[in-house]
Amino acid sequence: DAGVTQSPTHLIKTRGQQVTLRCSPKSGHDTVSWYQQALGQGPQFIFQYYEEEERQRGNFPDRFSGHQFPNYSSELNVNALLLGDSALYLCASSLRGTSNEQFFGPGTRLTVL
């Protein structure tokens, strides 16, 4: 049973560029949440997708957008990258639009130069 997978593992971009991160949920899960974890901090909630819709959003600008596909996988897009966007981006999957038991992927380490 595959757990949550994320790609790529690492990514280096320059300021102003755009990036797309990908996540496949754990088998049987239908909900995907995205978190940003800056160095030395706890994860910060970006948004959650359920039934291909954004259900709730944290305090992140519109530069952060996402999508969920019919197979429940998800993408996180960040436009106009800033140095402060450098972080570990974590994807978590769960069931039926809740966060009551989330399984996390290994994350994508984004470095913005």
Next chain:
Amino acid sequence: AQSVTQLGSHVSVSEGALVLLRCNYSSSVPPYLFWYVQYPNQGLQLLLKYTTGATLVKGINGFEAEFKKSETSFHLTKPSAHMSDAAEYFCAVSGTGGFKTIFGAGTRLFVKA
């Protein structure tokens, strides 16, 4: 609104000693509470959770936590530390059936031989 405060960014214990990691939360609705562990360069792994029912919750690797509503606390304990317990620990809260999970800043646990 919800928030989590983890007391102590770093905790150091000797191998075999009691582990106590402190967490206080604030929630305007009945909370769901979680402890996660994160090893270097990895995602988060759920240690235990409180949703409803018994206030003493047992998790993996010998950890347990007690939900104390009157103290708004959810401290994590383990009777005897092992070297493999050295990691970053995060306390988190979400609303009952809610989408958004709020994480604390984390406590790094060091275990001395």
